Amino acid sequence: MAQMVDDDPRIIEFDVRTDEMLVNMGPQHPSTHGVLRLVLRTDGEIVSQVESHIGYLHRCAEKIGENLTPRQWIPYTDRMDYLAAMNMNLGWSLTVEKLMRYQVSEKARHLRVLIAELGRLASHLVGMGAYGLDLGTFSPFLYAFREREKILDLFEETCGARLTYSYLTVGGATADLPPGWLEKCEAFLDQFTPLIAEYHSLLTTNAIFVKRTAAIGILSEALAIDYGCSGPVLRGSGVDQDLRRDGESIYTSMYDGYAFEVVVQKNGHYPRDHAYPPVPREAVVGDSWHRFYVRMLEVVQSVDLIRQAMDRYSACRGPLGEPLKINEKLPVGDAYLETECPRGQMGFYLVGDGTPIPWRARARSSSFSNLSVLHELCRGCLIADVPAIVGSLDIVMGEIDR
Amino acid sequence: MADFLIHTGGLPDWIAWAITASLAAFFILNVIAGGALAFIWAERKIAARIQDRLGPTRTGGKFGWLQSLADGIKLLTKEDLMPDGADGLLFRLAPYVSFCASFAAFIALPFAFDFVGQRLNVGVFFVIAVLGLEVFGVILAGYASASKWSLFGAMREAAQVVSYEVPLGMCVVVPVMLAGSMDLVTIGEKQAGWFFQWYLFHDPFTFITFWIYVTCAVASVNRAPFDLAEAESELVAGFHTEYSGLRWSFFFMAEYGSMFLVSALAAILFLGGWNGPVPVASLLGLSDGSGDTTGYFVRLAGCANLMTKATLGVLIMMWVRWTLPRLRIDQVMTTCLKYCTPIAAVMFVGAMLWTLALPGGFFRGLGRPAGEIREGWLLGPGGMSLQVQKNGEAPPSSSRFEQSESPVSQVGL
Amino acid sequence: MRGSSFLEKASSELPGAIIGSNLEAIDPWIEVVAERIAEVSQWLKKTPESLFDSLECITAIDWFEPDAKKAAKVQWKPHIEMVYHLWSTVARASIVIKTNLPRWKGDVVGQLPEIPSVTGVWRTADWHEREVFDLSGIFFIGHPDLRRILCPEDWVGYPLRRDYEMPLEYHGIRAR
Known part of the structure; x- marks a missing residue:
């Protein structure tokens, strides 16, 4: 290992070398987002090598999935990416529906878009706040949580839970929205939208923030694809891919008729970037700043999509449709589906053998792939950059360890 | 007494x-x-x-x-914990070193005219030097904790504080030069009068020097955005990772003590010390120098003045801390060595030349009879020397012992 | 270029590697010889028409029924099915590669079945293969650093095998 490091020409050689030191960052560390353990090989403040150790939150959810029906497994998907549980529910439900070739009602479709985008909003708010925390500023975290609480209040009204919802389920959703919910959601969006500028001034355009994130942890386009990165990490590297537009038809058809632009830098410009703080000169495509910026712009995008979904949802008449029976028999065959979750492309794989219980349930985690690129990003950075890079990947350990 | x-x-x-x-x-x-x-x-x-x-x-x-x-x-x-591998003596000693350094500096800090534990004719030097000792406690804590995070914190602290002492010292020299004395009481006294007599408004150079001083002071007491020694998102808690209970609280007290100290120092050096923005006392014909009860109350009011200014400084530090992200160690060093030090040096020279050209400052003659301007610049044969002539009648001293310095003190430059 | 024509091209350029396919399935798949998985992967990644430059997921499915009564009814013989899900960021298309392995190498219980590693093709395969090794017990030939990733390093057994039994205790902690 040491040999490999020494031979790497990308590592800055210093004339004065101190003894190398192995430092354990985590699993109990304030900025490893849960129970990630990073072993840093450091030469003074410079990190020459990072090795991630994961699995501290491993529950073998896939084994559990082999013993439960798909609808019974929904609560376990909640506990994967617990910050965006709605999106996890949706991904698994769609996978099961894909295998069963089931089509949800029009109303359920718009409800799903509405809820999934609200979930994305809630998740990105945590991502943003926690990133500020990683860089040593505490206040944006609480501003973000203040708004997230309001989203959680809305979610609580739909299903009674604030974190692990199990709301969207196979065949639609467990219940329709309660009366008056749309008005509350509308009021929240009206109140929330002007606050985005506040977040930009505290973080995105803050001189120290830019200094800490611009040109730090640069992930090239090729490397991002090679490591299977996805979501804002991939788009932050300039790859124009968003499964809501480019994914499989069962997923993209959910967004049929919705107007949105994929947030990615094209020809040096982000979509609608004129309305938002300009990209600082120091920032390079693929660095931590861009990953953060993509998330911030996706917040705006989600607000837009929520508004569209509310209009379409309220235009739909008739019932939402009942979810499928809990012990519905699965057909023989397999289906794999990836959906665009806040942290990237979350894939579920389902193998049915004619019984209600799947033969194999598999979860492909987006954070898992996003994290695997960390050792490339952290080579030669400073210790203080490690939290800045890990934070910009916005990982959730529950999803990585499953 | x-x-x-x-x-x-x-x-x-x-x-x-x-x-x-x-x-x-x-x-x-x-x-x-x-x-x-x-x-x-x-x-x-x-x-x-x-x-x-x-x-x-x-x-x-x-x-x-x-x-x-x-x-x-x-x-x-709380349980008093010490890691197994820790160096027991140093581990126990460290918080007290920090605490003592931070609090000892207050000995020479005047809270009002002659409200001072021990008036020293090198007060500025003493305060800065003793405050600099605080870093020993931090380094000892980091070294003795037998934790890599603590060691990182300590090394950062060492690098940072030692570097920031340089521009901090340069900033402090500017008011010293203007006052012609290193005695904090004298420096405060020189700024008596309206607020434009404060060294902050002495000339444009001192104005900028003040902001450099603020930056360096925040850095030297390890407050955000320069709180690298305890950077909680990187180093868990930095040098005090392994501390708990009372020992930890000593570090905490030392930090707040130092914050107050540098703020008070800023107030004395740049913001008129115990003199309010409006010289109420002297307008009423009262003097803080008089040994009677009125003088005592005037000094008490001055003390309140200084406390207010210092507290404001501390509050601003808190405001900054809860707003800004933390800098990285190399950026902290860059700020110090590439920006603060050269600017401070230029400001020092600038303030010197300004005083040479326009003795008495930007607002000279305003609000104060011309005859009361006490400074005088002389170019001595051996180079530039700063000569201070005390006013004919020295203020009646109520301190414990008579001023030992000669009426003319020379600071060779 | 979709479906059958792509398959024809693949078959002609990689003779003998592709031994089955189903383009009508929910997710169209091709079946390849296990020993040639790395070669096929390399071809799929480099072929200009497809450029499957992203490996999304590696799954091992244990086709084994521990219950003898149920095992008598099943249609298949016990084996492990490896499923690779690929995605092309250029063509925005996906493909599934399937390949079969014996449950144990040479049918000796405890000898892990072997398959060439695709880490040389996609670097993301590093962690994915470690996960499959950890949970399903497949040995990847040529993997640079094949260690357990999710389970502790001294864990015994492969949890996603159908005949896996949770140990009674682990380092004094009751596990079952």
């Missing part, structure tokens, strides 16, 4: 001095420790308000004003 005891009480000298010193130490320790507690409470409330929270609301009734005391009791009752 010692004079009083010796002459009136008839006590032997050494007992008189010991009693006087203990009293002074007692006052300083308690005022500053009480102040630190108040600042800890204020920090909680301010952080909370900045973050749209309430902060402590219940302990001690309204506003949770007993929160710090409750914290203190909690810390006292």
Whole structure:
């Protein structure tokens, strides 16, 4: 290992070398987002090598999935990416529906878009706040949580839970929205939208923030694809891919008729970037700043999509449709589906053998792939950059360890 | 006071001095420790308000004003932990070194004219030097903890504080040069009058120097955005990772003590010290130099003035802390070595030349009779020397002993 | 270029490697010889028409029924099915590669079945293969650093095998 490091020409050689030191960052560390353990090989403040150790939150959810029906497994998907549980529910439900070739009602479709985008909003708010925390500023975290609480209040009204919802389920959703919910959601969006500028001034355009994130942890386009990165990490590297537009038809058809632009830098410009703080000169495509910026712009995008979904949802008449029976028999065959979750492309794989219980349930985690690129990003950075890079990947350990 | 005891009480000298010193130490320790507690409470409330929270609301009734005391009791009752591999003696010693360094510096800090534990003719030097000793405690803590995170924190602290001493020292030299004295009481005294007599408004160079001083002071007491030694998102808690209970609270007290100290120093050096923006006392014909009761009350008012200014400084540090992200170590060093030091050097030269060209400052003659301008610049044969002539009648001194310095003190440059 | 024509091209350029396919399935798949998985992967990644430059997921499915009564009814013989899900960021298309392995190498219980590693093709395969090794017990030939990733390093057994039994205790902690 040491040999490999020494031979790497990308590592800055210093004339004065101190003894190398192995430092354990985590699993109990304030900025490893849960129970990630990073072993840093450091030469003074410079990190020459990072090795991630994961699995501290491993529950073998896939084994559990082999013993439960798909609808019974929904609560376990909640506990994967617990910050965006709605999106996890949706991904698994769609996978099961894909295998069963089931089509949800029009109303359920718009409800799903509405809820999934609200979930994305809630998740990105945590991502943003926690990133500020990683860089040593505490206040944006609480501003973000203040708004997230309001989203959680809305979610609580739909299903009674604030974190692990199990709301969207196979065949639609467990219940329709309660009366008056749309008005509350509308009021929240009206109140929330002007606050985005506040977040930009505290973080995105803050001189120290830019200094800490611009040109730090640069992930090239090729490397991002090679490591299977996805979501804002991939788009932050300039790859124009968003499964809501480019994914499989069962997923993209959910967004049929919705107007949105994929947030990615094209020809040096982000979509609608004129309305938002300009990209600082120091920032390079693929660095931590861009990953953060993509998330911030996706917040705006989600607000837009929520508004569209509310209009379409309220235009739909008739019932939402009942979810499928809990012990519905699965057909023989397999289906794999990836959906665009806040942290990237979350894939579920389902193998049915004619019984209600799947033969194999598999979860492909987006954070898992996003994290695997960390050792490339952290080579030669400073210790203080490690939290800045890990934070910009916005990982959730529950999803990585499953 | 010692004079009083010796002459009136008839006590032997050494007992008189010991009693006087203990009293002074007692006052300083308690005022500053009480102040630190108040600042800890204020920090909680301010952080909370900045973050749209309430902060402590219940302990001690309204506003949770007993929160710090409750914290203190909690810390006292906590288990005192020490890692197995730690260097026991140094580990135990470190918090006290920090604490002592931070609090000892208050000895020479005047709270008003002659409200000073020990008036020193090199007061500035003493305060800066003793404050610099605080870093020893931090390094010892980091080294003795047998934790890599602590060691990182300590090394950062060492690098940072040693570097920031340079521009900090340069900034401090500017008012010293203008006042022609290193005695903090003299420096404060020179800024008496309206607020434009403050060294902050002396000339454009001192104005900029003040901001450099603020930056360096924040850095030298390890407050955000320069709190790298305890960077909680990187180094867990930096140098005090392994500390708990009372020892940890000593570090905490030292931090707040130092914050108050550098703010008070800023107030004395640049913001007129104990002189208010409007010279109410002198407009009323009162003098803080007079030895009678009026003088005492004027000085008390001056003390309140200084406290207000220093507290404002501390509050601003808190405001900054809860707003800005933390810098990285190389950026901290760059800020110091590439920006603060050269700018401070230029400001020093600028202020010198300005004073040479326009003695008395930007607002010279304003609000003060021309005859009262006390400074005089002389170019000595051996190079530039700063000559200070005391006003004909020296203020009646009520200090423990007579000023030992000669009427003309020379600071070779 | 979709479906059958792509398959024809693949078959002609990689003779003998592709032994089955189903383009009508929910997710169209091709079946390849296990020993040639790395070669096929390399071809799929480099072929200009497809450029499957992203490996999304590696799954091992244990086709084994521990219950003898149920095992008598099943249609298949016990084996492990490896499923690779690929995605092309250029063509925005996906493909599934399937391949079969014996449950144990040479049918000796405890000898892990072997398959060439695709870490040389996609670097993301590093962690994915470690996960499959950890949970399903497949040995990847040529993997640079094949260690357990999710389970502790001294864990015994492969949890996603159908005949896996949770140990009674682990380092004094009750596990079952």
